Amino acid sequence: MKSKIALAFENCKKENRSALITYTVAGDNTKNNSFKILNKISKHADILELGFPHNTPIADGGQIQGSSHRALKNGIKLKDVFQIVKKFKKTNSSKPLILMGYYNLIYQSGENNFIKNCKLSGVDGLIIVDLPYPENKNFANKCKKKGINFVQLLSPTTSRERMKKIIKDSHDMIYYISMLSTTGGKLKVSPKKILENYNKIKRINPKKNLVIGFGITDKTISSLKSANGLVVGSLLCKTITNSLKMRQNPVTKLDKVVYNLKRKIT
Amino acid sequence: MSLGIKRNIPLIDQHDKNFMYGGKFGGNFIPETLKKPIDDLTILFAKLRKEKKFLYQRDHYFKNYIGAPTPFIKLENLTDHLGGAQIYAKVVSEANGGAHKIYNATVHCLIAKKAGKKYIIGDTGAGYAGKMLSMAAKEFGLKCKIFMGAKDIKRQRPNVEAIKKNGAEIVPVTTGSQTLVDAVSECMRYWVSNCDTTHMCVGSTVGPNIFIKICAWSTAQISRELMQQVKEEFGKIPNKLKLINCVGGGSSAAGFWNEFMNTHAEFIGVEAGGPKNSKLHAAPLTNGSKIGILHGAAQYVIQNKEGQIGSTESISAGLDYPGISPLHCFLKDAKRAKYTSASDEDALKAYQLVSKLENISPSLEPSHAFAEAIRIAPKLKSSEVIIVNSCGDSLKDKDIIKQKLGSYIR
Numbered sequence: 001m002k003s004k005i006a007l008a009f010e011n012c013k014k015e016n017r018s019a020l021i022t023y024t025v026a027g028d029n030t031k032n033n034s035f036k037i038l039n040k041i042s043k044h045a046d047i048l049e050l051g052f053p054h055n056t057p058i059a060d061g062g063q064i065q066g067s068s069h070r071a072l073k074n075g076i077k078l079k080d081v082f083q084i085v086k087k088f089k090k091t092n093s094s095k096p097l098i099l100m101g102y103y104n105l106i107y108q109s110g111e112n113n114f115i116k117n118c119k120l121s122g123v124d125g126l127i128i129v130d131l132p133y134p135e136n137k138n139f140a141n142k143c144k145k146k147g148i149n150f151v152q153l154l155s156p157t158t159s160r161e162r163m164k165k166i167i168k169d170s171h172d173m174i175y176y177i178s179m180l181s182t183t184g185g186k187l188k189v190s191p192k193k194i195l196e197n198y199n200k201i202k203r204i205n206p207k208k209n210l211v212i213g214f215g216i217t218d219k220t221i222s223s224l225k226s227a228n229g230l231v232v233g234s235l236l237c238k239t240i241t242n243s244l245k246m247r248q249n250p251v252t253k254l255d256k257v258v259y260n261l262k263r264k265i266t
Numbered sequence: 267m268s269l270g271i272k273r274n275i276p277l278i279d280q281h282d283k284n285f286m287y288g289g290k291f292g293g294n295f296i297p298e299t300l301k302k303p304i305d306d307l308t309i310l311f312a313k314l315r316k317e318k319k320f321l322y323q324r325d326h327y328f329k330n331y332i333g334a335p336t337p338f339i340k341l342e343n344l345t346d347h348l349g350g351a352q353i354y355a356k357v358v359s360e361a362n363g364g365a366h367k368i369y370n371a372t373v374h375c376l377i378a379k380k381a382g383k384k385y386i387i388g389d390t391g392a393g394y395a396g397k398m399l400s401m402a403a404k405e406f407g408l409k410c411k412i413f414m415g416a417k418d419i420k421r422q423r424p425n426v427e428a429i430k431k432n433g434a435e436i437v438p439v440t441t442g443s444q445t446l447v448d449a450v451s452e453c454m455r456y457w458v459s460n461c462d463t464t465h466m467c468v469g470s471t472v473g474p475n476i477f478i479k480i481c482a483w484s485t486a487q488i489s490r491e492l493m494q495q496v497k498e499e500f501g502k503i504p505n506k507l508k509l510i511n512c513v514g515g516g517s518s519a520a521g522f523w524n525e526f527m528n529t530h531a532e533f534i535g536v537e538a539g540g541p542k543n544s545k546l547h548a549a550p551l552t553n554g555s556k557i558g559i560l561h562g563a564a565q566y567v568i569q570n571k572e573g574q575i576g577s578t579e580s581i582s583a584g585l586d587y588p589g590i591s592p593l594h595c596f597l598k599d600a601k602r603a604k605y606t607s608a609s610d611e612d613a614l615k616a617y618q619l620v621s622k623l624e625n626i627s628p629s630l631e632p633s634h635a636f637a638e639a640i641r642i643a644p645k646l647k648s649s650e651v652i653i654v655n656s657c658g659d660s661l662k663d664k665d666i667i668k669q670k671l672g673s674y675i676r
Contacts, residue, residue, distance in 0.1 A: 055442065056560060056575045058454045059297040065441060077572055103295055104559040108573035130295040130562065135284060157302035157461065180299060181459045 004096040004124050005149050006172040008046045009209040009228060018225045018265045019046040021211060022258055023100065023233030025067040026050050026084050027076030028240055033251055034071070038088045040255040042095045044262040047173075049127065049231065052081045052101040059129050061184035063234035066241055078109060082121040089122035098125035098151065098173075111139055115146050125149030127175065133166045144171060151175050154201060156189075167205050175231070176201060178214045184234025187215035191223035198227055218261055225265040232261055271600050273528055277520070277593060278479045285475035286564070288599055291592035294474045296562045300454075303461040308476045310381055315483065320376070327372050328487055331405065336360045336488075338495035338653075343623040344640075351508075351646035353639055354499075356492050357626055358518065359659040363398045365629075366518040366657045369484040371398035371467060375406040377480070378465035385460070387411045388467040389453040391418055391446030391514070392584030392631065393425025394658060395469030400434035408465075410434035413453040417444040418583045424662045443577055446514075446587045450561050470515025471591035474562040482593060485521025488655065493525045496653075506650040507531045508642075511657070512634040513605065514538065514548065514584050516591035518657040523603070532604070535594060536634045538580035539607035546579035548586050551598050551605040560589040566598075581610035581666060582630035584658070608637035614670055616640055617660060627676040629658035630666065 002010075012019040022045040026034050038048055053068035053076060060068070085097055099118065106114045106128065118126070126143060128136065133152060140150035152170045154163055155177040167174060176198060179189045194212060202210055211229030224230055236254060243253040272280055286293050294304060314320040328334040337357040345353045358366045371388070378386050386408045390396030396412035403410035412429050416438045419426050429436055437456075442448040450468070457466040468477035471485075496503060509526060511519035513535040523533050537549030547553060550566040558567040560575060568576035568588035580586040597603040608616070616636035621627040628636055635654050643652055660667065660676055668674045 054574065056447065056451055058451055058561065059299075059458055061455070069441075072574065102559070104569070104573040104575075107559060107564075108556075108569070108571065129297055130559065132294070132296060132298050132301050135293065135295075153298040155297075155299040155301075157299050159302065162301075177299060180462060182455045185459060 003147065003149055003172050004094060005047060006209070008096050009172070012046055012229070018227050019211065019229035020044065020262050020265060021047045021049060021229050021231040022236060023049040023051060023231060024236050025053055025064065025071050026081040027053065027071030027074050028067040028237070029070050029244055029250060030074055031076060031080050031084065035084045035087055036251045037254050038084070039092070040251055041258040042092050044258045047096045047098060047229065049098045049100050049233070050081070050085065052078060052099055052105060054102040054105060057102060059182055061182040061234060063184040063237040063241065067237040078105060082117050085123055086121040093122070096124040097122065098127060098149070099123050100127040101129065103128050103131045111142060115142055115148060118148055119146055123148060125151055125173065127151045127153070133169070137169065140169065149173060153177060156180060156197060163201060164204055167208060170208060172209060174208055174210045176210055176212050178212050178216070181214055183214055185215050187220050191220060194224065195226060218257070218264065221261055222264040230265065271527070271602055277524060277527055278482045280596070281475065287592050287596035290557060291565055291595040292475050292478065292563050294562060295559045295564070296474050297458060299458050300461060300474070304474050304476055307381070311377065311476060311480055314377065314380060323376060324373060327376070328369070332362045332368050332372060333360065334487060335491035335495065338492060338499065341620070341624050344620060347623060348640060348643040350643040350648065351650040351652045352648065353643055354651065354653045355626060355656045356488065356522065356653060358488055358655055358657040359626070359628070363401050364659045364661070365394040365398065366485055366488060366521060367394040367398040367469065368402065369487050369521065370469070370481045370517060371395065371402040373480060373484040374399070374465065374467035375402040375408060378408055379406055381465060383408070383463065383465040385409045385411070385464040386467060387413065387453055387456055387464055389413045389446065389449040389469050391415070391449065391469070391586060392582065392658070393418065393422035393429065393662060394584060396434070396436070397425045397428045397432070399467055400429045400432035403434060404432045411437055411456070413437045413439055413449045413456065415439045415443070415445040415449045418446065418449070421666060422583050422662055423665060445583065447575065454561065470517040471520050471593055472515045472561055472563060472589060478563070478591060478593060481517050482520040482524065485517050486524040488518070488521040489523060489525035492522070492653070503529050503531060504651040508534055508650070508652045509655070510534045510536065510635045510639050510652060511655040512536050512585060512631045513590060513594055514587050514631065516594045518655055520591060520593050522655040527602070533597065533602065534638060535603055535605040536638045537605060537607040538582055538585035538634060539609040540579040541581070542609045542611050544579055546577060547607065548578040548580045548588065549607040550588065550590050551594065552607040563592050565589045565592050565595050581613060581670070582634065584631040585634065606638060608634040612637035614667070617667065618671065621660065621675050626656055627660040628656045629660045630663045631658050632656045
């Protein structure tokens with residue numbers, strides 16, 4: 001049986017467009033709001049990434065750090081994250097949802113236990129920022145056996161030989177980091193150059209769904225729309241920060257921003 | 267499972283193919299972007315440490331720039347005062363710059379030059395790692411940025427001024443607890459974005475495996491000198507010998523013990539126990555913290571049940587870190603070293619006593635080690651020998667000491 005992630009990419013290909021992938025942090029700015037946000041933006045987004053926050057992130061920029069900090073200050077725990085997913089999946093069972101975070105939380109809860117909770121709540125995939133290939137092989141296989149996608153990451157520093165191996169062992173989605181940066185950095189490489197790299201990777205195995213992330217905003221998204229998928233995260237976290245500052249409702253604000261992003265790639 | 271230390275293999279090389287010590291500690295839990303820079307550095311360092319020319323260069327700088335060997339002295343007055351074991355100090359604070367951090371900083375600059383990098387970055391807690399890196403960077407003509415927690419910038423003013431004087435830029439870190447743990451995170455994040463032009467120096471034996479290796483390989487100079495000095499003083503390694511060292515990240519202890527690994531010398535590591543009446547501390551080994559991942563490596567780390575890294579508290583900025591080197595986790599589990607802690611108050615008292623009685627004045631970090639020496643020496647026979655690594659000078663702690671004790675002596 002095809003995974004929901006694979007189906008989402010198929011649908012987008014049929015419509016001849018790039019998949020829109022959003023990233024928000026569970027518990028930002030409250031548990032209930034982060035659920036409402038998922039519900040709203042899922043009307044426009046094709047795949048949802050949901051961050052489970054960690055207080056010592058080594059690859060996140062200021063915006064996502066801010067969102068994680070807000071969520072942790074609210075006392076968000078893994079069990080809340082799974083509850084949010086479960087509640088969301090009740091009414092959106094076909095919408096793919098990917099959890100993203102750092103390995104220590106999985107390590108502490110136990111790999112098998114974590115996967116079990118993913119399964120029970122309806123998580124479709126995982127992105128673990130600090131568990132690179134080949135160290136992630138074991139865990140990735142465990143995920144695959146339970147029908148959960150383990151999303152491998154590639155970066156501009158990844159050698160071609162290494163890419164081949166990673167792609168060979170990848171599941172239904174691969175994530176290409178557009179540039180040397182933490183999340184939310186200013187796009188310091190031209191979209192043309194990013195797409196050049198993207199196409200080189202695609203040629204290794206054209207069948208694999210390859211998405212681009214890091215530094216993508218409403219300003220840059222349309223220039224990259226030939227990719228299979230595009231991830232927007234920091235812009236959304238920033239939107240929440242700003243709407244809180246302006247005493248606006250982050251849920252409706254985010255709905256507008258994601259709608260606008262979708263419009264730019266279709 | 268009991269972990270064994272293999273003889274005849276250097277401590278830093280006792281890892282498996284996944285870079286794990288004893289199958290549980292260390293490794294490389296890093297973002298994909300850092301995989302290649304770390305692989306490159308690993309290959310380069312493996313090559314350099316075998317090269318005669320590189321070793322010659324290292325020894326040249328250790329001797330002429332750092333000032334090897336640092337003195338090894340008997341603390342006659344302290345020994346008489348306590349009336350037990352003979353107490354000695356390896357006065358590493360006599361090294362250029364005033365602490366052991368200069369070894370790691372110098373080696374990193376040498377490597378950065380070999381790698382053709384023009385920029386070097388580093389983290390700092392007490393400010394020593396930053397001060398030394400800025401000093402060495404100046405010596406080697408590298409542009410330098412130091413990441414330092416905003417709280418530490420306030421409490422370690424003398425070192426902050428030294429860093430600026432050396433022409434390095436200080437990047438204040440205002441996230442989280444605003445101490446060393448956040449400085450290391452921020453420095454790594456900066457490296458993720460700039461790894462193509464910039465070399466990163468991790469200030470202690472923590473982080474991804476290669477940084478643990480380079481650091482412990484560098485500080486090993488301390489025990490190479492000490493081994494010779496001990497043999498000159500006693501004619502052999504004394505039958506009952508205790509080597510006492512403070513541990514925060516664990517770089518000075520790793521270097522202080524390295525050459526004695528296959529001898530009968532006892533190792534005692536002293537962590538920061540924090541204020542006496544506080545639940546907070548920076549002593550993951552003493553207090554039985556669980557294994558977790560911090561800054562790219564598996565180690566015993568202060569954390570909550572979920573895996574969020576915990577807050578620490580210590581009067582000594584250099585020990586104020588929730589994790590501990592995977593090397594020390596390994597030494598603890600293999601029962602090769604013992605670990606205990608000293609409170610802020612004990613460290614202050616030890617600083618005071620040593621500074622009053624002797625010609626040396628340890629900073630608050632080694633004062634933790636002196637506190638343990640002072641505690642156990644009276645219970646030991648006069649035939650027993652204790653050596654304390656006095657790896658920092660109290661001058662940088664002048665403000666804190668004045669505030670806590672009312673006056674500062676040196």
